[in-house]
Amino acid sequence: MTQAMLQCLSHSPLMGLVDPLPETVQAATKAIGNLRDALQRFDPEVIFLFAPDHYNGFFYDLMPPFCIGVVADSIGDFGSLSGPLDVPADLALACACAVLDSDIDCAVSYRMQVDHGFAQPLEMLAGALERYPVVPIFINSVAPPMPAFRRARLLGDAVGRYAATLNKRVLFMASGGLSHNPPVPLLAGASAEVAERLIAGRQPSADARAARQQRTIDAARAFAAGTSTLHPLNPEWDREFLATLCARDLVSLDKISNDAITEAAGASAHEVKSWVAANAAMAAATGNRYTVQAGYYEPIPEWIAGFATLQGQADEVITKN
Numbered sequence: 001m002t003q004a005m006l007q008c009l010s011h012s013p014l015m016g017l018v019d020p021l022p023e024t025v026q027a028a029t030k031a032i033g034n035l036r037d038a039l040q041r042f043d044p045e046v047i048f049l050f051a052p053d054h055y056n057g058f059f060y061d062l063m064p065p066f067c068i069g070v071v072a073d074s075i076g077d078f079g080s081l082s083g084p085l086d087v088p089a090d091l092a093l094a095c096a097c098a099v100l101d102s103d104i105d106c107a108v109s110y111r112m113q114v115d116h117g118f119a120q121p122l123e124m125l126a127g128a129l130e131r132y133p134v135v136p137i138f139i140n141s142v143a144p145p146m147p148a149f150r151r152a153r154l155l156g157d158a159v160g161r162y163a164a165t166l167n168k169r170v171l172f173m174a175s176g177g178l179s180h181n182p183p184v185p186l187l188a189g190a191s192a193e194v195a196e197r198l199i200a201g202r203q204p205s206a207d208a209r210a211a212r213q214q215r216t217i218d219a220a221r222a223f224a225a226g227t228s229t230l231h232p233l234n235p236e237w238d239r240e241f242l243a244t245l246c247a248r249d250l251v252s253l254d255k256i257s258n259d260a261i262t263e264a265a266g267a268s269a270h271e272v273k274s275w276v277a278a279n280a281a282m283a284a285a286t287g288n289r290y291t292v293q294a295g296y297y298e299p300i301p302e303w304i305a306g307f308a309t310l311q312g313q314a315d316e317v318i319t320k321n
């Protein structure tokens, strides 16, 4: 029998670099610890990790809406872990085939590069990049045109139905901020130099990477000081989104357009599509017999993130406990 578990966590590469008050860090750390403890108890045999990229592994030379990594490496931006992920290649490829058979067009990569979006949850929850077998599933969340909520839900549904055939303990994990708008550039209106970076910016020089990271750190300091023009966090939007997931009413999100997401919650709020996909996977794998609890929520300007955790269990697991 397949046993399923769901964990969703915001990420921010600013954690540890631009921190809020110690009590805020402590509360977030405790919430992350709760997820980590639950993950260890569950001891997944495979993790399906839905996450975005931030122009570190995916560029406009060929930008897929979705991509499953058959082989994947973390680049180690902002001090996140670098190195290979333990991707079960046959299983990842079979998952991609099942997704395609479900009418969801999804790329595959045998050299997928991932950034803090994938590395942070693996480090914070699993303890290492290679601690557990992981199928990395990229959802384009920063580079328009992007998939809509509905497509993210259907991707998750297809992954969940595939996972249900495995007879394993599977963990559906999502990584992404809620409302937020860090200074990740847009191609529309970009200078020639920035456009080139977004189209073909793979393997930047050490200086270029350091400059990029410093720009984000400076932006976070200004945002926290209230002197920034970045789109504000939107706690009301975030809380409503979390309530929708807890009510397991994913279909109701379908009516929210990409423009409406950007306008209400910022250009990087599209990262919540990872959460939608993971929740849809959980619903499909359990035949909709699961419960979800939001764990922690706080709008944290220093991390430029509506920061949250959420966890879900299959009803069978709850009954056995």
Ligand SMILES: O=C(O)/C=C/c1cccc(O)c1O
Binding pocket: 011, 012, 013, 014, 054, 176, 177, 180, 182, 183, 184, 216, 268, 271, 303, 304, 305
């Ligand atoms: O500069 C980047 O690559 C992204 C930074 C960032 C900052 C805050 C929240 C996030 O989700 C990010 O990816």
Ligand SMILES: [Fe+2]
Binding pocket: 011, 052, 054, 117, 176, 177, 268, 271
């Ligand atoms: Fe992000």
